[in-house]
Amino acid sequence: MHKAAVLIVALALGGATASPFVNPANQSVSAPASVRTGGTLRLSAAGDFDTFNPLVAQTRPNIPELTDAGGLVSVDPNTSEYVGYMAETFSLSADKRTYTFTLRPELKWSDGQAITADDFITSFRIYAADEDSGLNGYMSDNGKPLTYKKLGALKLSITFPRGAVQNLETISYLTPLPDHVFGPAFASGGAKAVNDLWPINTDPSKLVVSGPFKVSRYTRGERLTLVRNPNYGLWNKDSAGRPTPYLDGLQYTVVKDANAQLAQFLAGNVDVYQPDNRDKLAQITAAKTAGKLDVQLMANAGPNATVDYLYFNFNLASSPFKQKLFRDVRFRQAMSMLVNKDAIIDQVLGGLGVPAWTSVYPLYSEWVAPNVDKYKFNPAAAAALLKKMGFTKKGSDGVLMDAKGNRLSFTLDTNSENNRRQQIARLFVDEARKVGVEVKTNFIPFTQLISLTTPATAAEKADRKFDAAITGLSGGGFINPVGVAATLACGGDLNGYDQSPTCLQPWETTQYNLYLKSTTEFDQAKRKAIANQIQQLQVENQGLIYLISQNAHYAWDSRVEGEFPKKIATPLWASSYFGPRNIALTWLSK
Amino acid sequence: MLPFLLRRLLQLIPTFLLGTVVLFMIVQAAPGDFLTQLSQNPKISADRIDALRVMYGLDQSGLVQYWRWLTHFLVGNLGLSFSANRPVWEVVAPRLINSLVLVVISTVLTYSLAITIGVFGALRPYSLADRLLSGLAYFGLGIPSFFFALLALYALVVVKQNTGWDLPIGGKTSGALDDPGFFRNAWDVLLHALIPSVILALRGISSESRFIRGQMLEVLGQDYVRTARAKGLGSRAVIYKHAFRNAALPLVAGLGALLPALIGGAGFVEVVFNWPGLTPLLLDALGTQDLYVVVSTTALSTLLYIIGNVISDLALAAVDPRIRYS
Numbered sequence: 044m045h046k047a048a049v050l051i052v053a054l055a056l057g058g059a060t061a062s063p064f065v066n067p068a069n070q071s072v073s074a075p076a077s078v079r080t081g082g083t084l085r086l087s088a089a090g091d092f093d094t095f096n097p098l099v100a101q102t103r104p105n106i107p108e109l110t111d112a113g114g115l116v117s118v119d120p121n122t123s124e125y126v127g128y129m130a131e132t133f134s135l136s137a138d139k140r141t142y143t144f145t146l147r148p149e150l151k152w153s154d155g156q157a158i159t160a161d162d163f164i165t166s167f168r169i170y171a172a173d174e175d176s177g178l179n180g181y182m183s184d185n186g187k188p189l190t191y192k193k194l195g196a197l198k199l200s201i202t203f204p205r206g207a208v209q210n211l212e213t214i215s216y217l218t219p220l221p222d223h224v225f226g227p228a229f230a231s232g233g234a235k236a237v238n239d240l241w242p243i244n245t246d247p248s249k250l251v252v253s254g255p256f257k258v259s260r261y262t263r264g265e266r267l268t269l270v271r272n273p274n275y276g277l278w279n280k281d282s283a284g285r286p287t288p289y290l291d292g293l294q295y296t297v298v299k300d301a302n303a304q305l306a307q308f309l310a311g312n313v314d315v316y317q318p319d320n321r322d323k324l325a326q327i328t329a330a331k332t333a334g335k336l337d338v339q340l341m342a343n344a345g346p347n348a349t350v351d352y353l354y355f356n357f358n359l360a361s362s363p364f365k366q367k368l369f370r371d372v373r374f375r376q377a378m379s380m381l382v383n384k385d386a387i388i389d390q391v392l393g394g395l396g397v398p399a400w401t402s403v404y405p406l407y408s409e410w411v412a413p414n415v416d417k418y419k420f421n422p423a424a425a426a427a428l429l430k431k432m433g434f435t436k437k438g439s440d441g442v443l444m445d446a447k448g449n450r451l452s453f454t455l456d457t458n459s460e461n462n463r464r465q466q467i468a469r470l471f472v473d474e475a476r477k478v479g480v481e482v483k484t485n486f487i488p489f490t491q492l493i494s495l496t497t498p499a500t501a502a503e504k505a506d507r508k509f510d511a512a513i514t515g516l517s518g519g520g521f522i523n524p525v526g527v528a529a530t531l532a533c534g535g536d537l538n539g540y541d542q543s544p545t546c547l548q549p550w551e552t553t554q555y556n557l558y559l560k561s562t563t564e565f566d567q568a569k570r571k572a573i574a575n576q577i578q579q580l581q582v583e584n585q586g587l588i589y590l591i592s593q594n595a596h597y598a599w600d601s602r603v604e605g606e607f608p609k610k611i612a613t614p615l616w617a618s619s620y621f622g623p624r625n626i627a628l629t630w631l632s633k
Numbered sequence: 634m635l636p637f638l639l640r641r642l643l644q645l646i647p648t649f650l651l652g653t654v655v656l657f658m659i660v661q662a663a664p665g666d667f668l669t670q671l672s673q674n675p676k677i678s679a680d681r682i683d684a685l686r687v688m689y690g691l692d693q694s695g696l697v698q699y700w701r702w703l704t705h706f707l708v709g710n711l712g713l714s715f716s717a718n719r720p721v722w723e724v725v726a727p728r729l730i731n732s733l734v735l736v737v738i739s740t741v742l743t744y745s746l747a748i749t750i751g752v753f754g755a756l757r758p759y760s761l762a763d764r765l766l767s768g769l770a771y772f773g774l775g776i777p778s779f780f781f782a783l784l785a786l787y788a789l790v791v792v793k794q795n796t797g798w799d800l801p802i803g804g805k806t807s808g809a810l811d812d813p814g815f816f817r818n819a820w821d822v823l824l825h826a827l828i829p830s831v832i833l834a835l836r837g838i839s840s841e842s843r844f845i846r847g848q849m850l851e852v853l854g855q856d857y858v859r860t861a862r863a864k865g866l867g868s869r870a871v872i873y874k875h876a877f878r879n880a881a882l883p884l885v886a887g888l889g890a891l892l893p894a895l896i897g898g899a900g901f902v903e904v905v906f907n908w909p910g911l912t913p914l915l916l917d918a919l920g921t922q923d924l925y926v927v928v929s930t931t932a933l934s935t936l937l938y939i940i941g942n943v944i945s946d947l948a949l950a951a952v953d954p955r956i957r958y959s
Contacts, residue, residue, distance in 0.1 A: 085808065091917075093717065174681045242718070263727065264909035265805055294808050298907045299917075303803050306786045310793045310802055335794035490922065494665040499679065 062131055063149050068282040069121050071605040071628040075283035081291050082631035084603065085314045086620070087298045087307055091264055095241040095250055097220065098169070098176040104620055106261075109269060109293070110252035111218045112279070115144050115163070116211055120607070120616040123521065125211045129158065129219070129253075139206030139565065142214065146197040149278040152221050153250075153257045160199040162219040165226045167191050167201075170217065173234035181213045207562040208570065212520045221251040255279070255288040255627055267295040279627055287627035289605070309336060314600040315622050319593070320463075321393030327598050337601040344623065345613040346397045346405045346592040349517035351464060353382070353455075353471070353588040354540040356496075357547055360506040364449050369510075369540075370547065373432050375585040379418040380425035381474045387591055391466040395596075399589040401578040402531070406592065406614055407524040410571060412578035418585060426478040434479075443479035452481035453510035456495065459486040464513045467590060482511075496539055504534070504542040513590070514539060521615060523561055525574040530587075531558045540586045550584045597622040602633035634950075641943045652935045653928070657699045660927055666691050667715045667922045689715060691924075702925065706932060712925030716917070721929050725914065731805060732910035734822065735899045738830040740891065743837035750838065751845025752877065755853060758846075766842070773839030779901030782832050786905060789828070801825045803907035829906040833899050841884075848880035855879075878952070885952050889945030893938040 068075065090102050097107035117128040127133055130144040150158035167189070171182040182189050187204035194200055203210045220237075228236040241250060247258040256269035269292050276286025296313070298304045305323050308316040309330055318324045330336035355369035355378070368374050384398035397405045400415035434443040434451050443451040455471065457464040465486055472482045487495075495509045516537065519527055529537040532555050533546040546552040554577055561573040581587070595614040599606070605628045606612065612623035621629070668682050668691065686692045690701060702712055711721035750770075754763045773781075789802045801807065805825050806818065813821065852858065853876050861871050903910040911930070918926035950956045 244719075262806075264913070266808055268808075296804055296808060296907075297909075298803060299913050300904050300907065302783055303786065303905055303907050306790050306802055309790045312802070330794060488920075490669045490920075491664045494669050499682075 061149065062147060063278040063280045064128055064147065066279065066281050066287055066625060066627050067119070067121070070607060070611070070625045072608050073605045073628070073630065075281045075285060078281075078289055078605065078628075078630045079632065080289045080630065082602075082633075083292045083294050084290055084621075084629065084631065085294050085296070085312065087304050087313045087316070088267070088295045089299060089301070089304065091297055091299075092243065092261070092267060094243050095245055095247075095258065096238065097218065098173055098178075099238050100177075104295070106258060106267065107252075109620065110250070110254045110257055110272075112253040112255065112275065114215050114218045115146075116215045118215070118521075118616075120611040125215065128215075140204070141200055141202040142210070143194070143200040144198065146199075147278055148197060150253075151274040151277050153252050153272045153274050154221075155274060156221070156223060156251075158219060158253060159196055159222075160193045161196075161226075162222040163199055163217075164191060164193050165222040165229065166220040167217065169220060169225060169229050169234070169237055172229075173237060175234070175238055178217060181216055205563060206565075208522050208565055209520065209562060212522050219253065224251050256290075256293055259292065264297055266297065269293040269295075281628060289628070289630040290626075308598065311336065311600065314603050316598045317622065318596050318598060321395055324395070324596050338598050339601055339603075339606075341597040341612065341623065343395060343594045344597055344617070345595060345615070347517070347595045347614050348404050348406050348519065349515060350399045350404055350592050351467065351513060351515040351590040352399075352539070353378075353467075353511060353513045353590060354586065355453075355511045356507050356509055357541045358505050358507050358543055359510070365453060365510060368451075371432065372584055373428050375588065376418050377425040377428040377432075378475075378480075379585045379588045380421040380428070381478065381480070382471060382588060382590065383420045383474055384591060385420070387467050387470055390470065391463055392591065392593055395594045396591045397594070399592050401581045401589060402526040402587070403524050403574065403578060404519070404592060407521065410524050410574055412575040412582075415578060415582050417582050420474075422474060422478050429478065429480070437479050440481075441476075441479055442481045450481065451479065452483070454483045454485050455511045455513065456485045456487060456492055456509050457513040458489040458492045460489055463593075464515070468513055497536065497542065501544075504544075507542060512539065523570065523574075525558065525561060525577050528555075528558070531555050531577075548584070550580050551586070554580050602631050603629060604632050605629045638943070638947075641946070645939050645943075648939055649932075649936060653703065653932050654699065656931050656935070657695070657702070657928055660922075660924060661695050661698075663922060665922065667924060669922070689713070702928060706929060711929035711933075714918070714926045715923050716921050716926075721925050724926065725911070725930055728909060728911045728914045731908065732899055732903065732912070733895060734826050735830050735833060735903070735908060735910060736895050738826055739833035739837065739899070740894075742830060742834035743841060746834070747838045747841035748845060748877075750842040752849055752872065754842065754846040755849030756872070758850060767846075770839040770843050773835050774843075777901075778832060778836050779905055781835065782829070782902045782905040785828060785832055800828065802828075805909055826908070829899065829902050829908055833902050845880065845884065848883060849876060852876045852880040882949065882953055885948050886945055888948060889941035889943075890938070892941030892944065893934040895937075 088104050092100075092104075092106050093102050094100050095106050097111060100107050113128050115128060115130040116125045116133065118124070119126050127144075129146055129150055131147045133142055133144045135142055146158070146160060152158055167182065170176050170178045171188060173179055184204045184207065189204070190202045192200050192202075201214060203213075225237050225240065228240055232239075243261070243263065247260060250258055252258075252272065253275070255272060255275045257272045258267070259270040260266075260268045271288060271291055273286075275288070279287045281287055296307070298307055304313075304316070305318070305326065307313045309326065316327075318327055324340075324342055327336070327338065327340060328342070331338055331340060355375060357366070357370050359366040359369065388394060388396045388398065398416075399405050401412065403410045403412075405411065429443060429451070433445045435446070436444045438444050438450065445451075455468050457468050459465070465484075468484050468486075472484060475482045492512065492514070495507060496512055496514065498504055498507060516530065525531075527537070529535040532538065533541050533551050534544040541547055541551060546555070557573055557577045557580075561570050561577070564570040564573060595617065597612075597617065599622060603624075606622070606624040607616065617623040618626070620626075667689070668685055690698055693701075705712060709722075711725070713719070714721050714724045717724045750766055754766055757763055786802055789800050792798055792800065793802070801824055803825075806821050807825075810817070810821060858871060858876055861875055866875075899908070899910055900912050902908070903912045904916065915927065915930060917923070
């Protein structure tokens with residue numbers, strides 16, 4: 044009797060602690076009762092896939108991202124907070140450096156094996172050791188490594204060198220690898236052996252994944268077919284307790300040409316599509332209004348998490364006049380006042396974009412500091428500033444000259460594959476000519492442009508062979524949207540204006556120090572205040588002259604249901620693969 | 634004949650070497666290399682890129698790289714594709730076969746239709762039908778094939794939207810088919826190949842039909858044709874047995890270019906119609922500076938071009954009794 048009571052209590056407790064992850068109902072416009080399961084979602088990919096191996100996959104989209112569920116935590120778009128995903132619960136230590144996670148007991152790989160703390164520990168070891176892996180950079184902070192400890196079969200802790208606000212974000216990126224496949228390979232052959240696992244010609248039935256779908260068939264250059272992973276539904280449910288995903292599978296067709304991609308969507312062969320310019324949007328709208336295409340269209344859902352910017356080269360040792368000119372803050376302020384962002388948005392983007400002023404994407408509107416448009420379009424003020432700098436005479440060709448006879452002329456580079464940036468460049472050339480600044484344009488292939496702006500050796504970095512360039516940036520997190528170290532550090536890999544390892548001007552040092560301070564500020568209000576200070580520096584000094592952010596548009600076939608409610612259907616939470624929806628809660632009505 | 638053959642084959646060697654040297658130099662002359670794009674990824678350290686540079690042999694001088702590539706090429710090792718991390722032949726072979734499907738169908742279409750139209754145009758010159766066909770031919774010559782393909786794509790989408798008639802507008806196979814049998818799959822591939830092949834053929838038909846028409850007109854005006862008619866020979870025998878055989882001599886000479894065209898892929902039509910052929914692969918390789926894919930494939934087609942020329946010279950000698958090689 045006593046034993047039976049204990050058993051019953053134990054069973055009850057066991058039942059009570061069985062807690063799969065629940066996809067909340069507020070992430071879908073459809074109530075679980077109205078949902079139908081089955082069907083295959085059809086998508087198109089602009090490029091081919093390169094491998095099944097999560098460590099070395101480089102393309103976008105890539106297969107491991109489609110077949111991996113995620114990591115220990117994920118973001119709830121409705122609250123912007125991190126919640127436990129593979130972890131049932133987690134806690135933060137008092138010094139804010141150590142996170143402790145308890146995993147859900149129901150976690151399973153697609154081959155039936157349980158996902159345990161061992162999988163995570165082995166994965167961390169591999170990520171730290173494998174320099175080819177995309178996640179290798181996350182395993183250390185400023186050179187100091189993360190440490191981790193297994194505390195039990197389903198319990199582990201991760202300790203960071205600094206208590207930074209991005210730590211949870213970092214953890215959310217660290218997806219586990221199956222220990223029973225990658226562990227032995229790593230033990231015997233190290234990083235090279237794990238990188239060689241699962242090449243593209245592997246039999247898909249041998250792959251072990253955690254996500255909602257697993258690869259069923261892949262024909263190179265043609266088609267990728269994924270089917271539902273039944274083991275995912277053991278630990279991922281909807282709010283009514285049913286297993287997810289609702290879909291039977293996904294099908295990716297490789298369509299390289301942008302026109303052909305649009306044609307596939309217009310012909311009804313593809314279910315989800317993101318038109319990226321006004322022309323494509325107009326064609327879809329026309330087909331929809333004429334009743335020829337049954338689609339849902341969400342135009343101007345918000346600005347994308349991307350930005351284009353223009354910058355001048357601080358490291359031009361071979362031309363002392365130009366180097367001095369570009370390093371002069373007044374020159375950059377004048378140039379900023381020659382950029383007509385309204386005209387750019389109107390003519391280049393067809394009105395479908397917003398101006399950008401700082402390193403905070405316009406998407407994060409709450410983080411953009413006040414009065415950032417201090418140096419907005421004002422050709423008269425630009426001309427006055429240039430005159431104050433000493434460019435008082437105009438030559439016979441209308442180009443400004445200083446007292447020594449130096450002409451105010453430079454070359455603006457951008458990549459030849461990008462029409463938008465070329466049009467922006469031409470608009471800038473026109474405005475500059477009106478005040479007497481001669482700007483020549485040079486459109487070159489992307490790889491060539493990059494080899495000019497971010498060369499390899501220190502000697503080349505001191506004398507980079509370009510005057511000005513327009514490039515851009517995309518991606519980044521929402522925790523600290525002011526930027527990443529690569530853009531804000533002097534000599535950082537993504538720093539376009541200053542590639543010298545030591546900061547040339549005091550404001551650059553201040554900017555980077557403020558950034559480091561912001562990463563350890565857990566109070567969001569205070570973090571925003573620091574971000575405002577950083578942005579004021581950027582506005583005043585115009586290291587990067589920010590230009591515009593394009594708007595995002597989403598289109599999908601009407602048979603695809605279960606998208607995000609309007610409140611969270613923004614580019615901030617939309618998936619780059621599937622648009623504004625949680626793929627686990629997506630269902631097909633036809 | 635044999636000394637001629639030997640001489641041509643010996644000439645092949647310096648031509649091929651010169652061609653490949655120039656090719657290699659041009660590809661190397663482009664700034665940066667395959668690893669330049671990796672350098673933009675902040676997660677890949679500079680040390681890693683240096684290690685990759687040594688592994689791919691990109692740190693050696695151009696001469697060393699060329700010699701290494703040449704010695705491998707001659708024994709059949711076409712090198713390594715950097716993007717796919719697999720031997721070039723493994724990456725290129727399936728694409729070659731796919732392109733072959735399109736090229737074979739379009740070549741058959743081209744020659745059968747071009748000859749018919751050309752001969753017809755020569756037999757009834759300046760008639761209404763001839764003028765119409767000539768006009769269409771000039772149209773076809775003026776429009777680039779990829780633009781034609783885009784127009785066709787647009788037309789197909791409009792047809793689909795208005796009539797619901799589902800013509801395949803891209804790809805090699807239908808996604809909806811699940812494990813089809815061999816014949817079902819072959820039929821599916823044929824349907825998908827039809828429209829790209831027709832568009833490819835259109836350009837060929839335009840140029841070849843004009844050419845054949847001109848040649849036929851010239852031959853039909855010759856004395857021996859008049860003699861044959863005077864002797865009472867039937868019209869069919871005159872046209873096809875005598876006139877066309879002579880008119881087609883330059884055509885035979887041009888057949889040599891068919892061999893490299895077979896592996897040259899079908900150009901931008903493949904890109905627009907999403908056909909997994911050789912051209913999209915080459916375009917990608919050019920963009921990422923995947924050195925050995927570009928160089929080996931082009932060297933292959935250079936080789937085939939030279940061989941094709943020899944074959945067409947031989948074919949010419951076989952067809953034209955006036956030509957004898959010593």
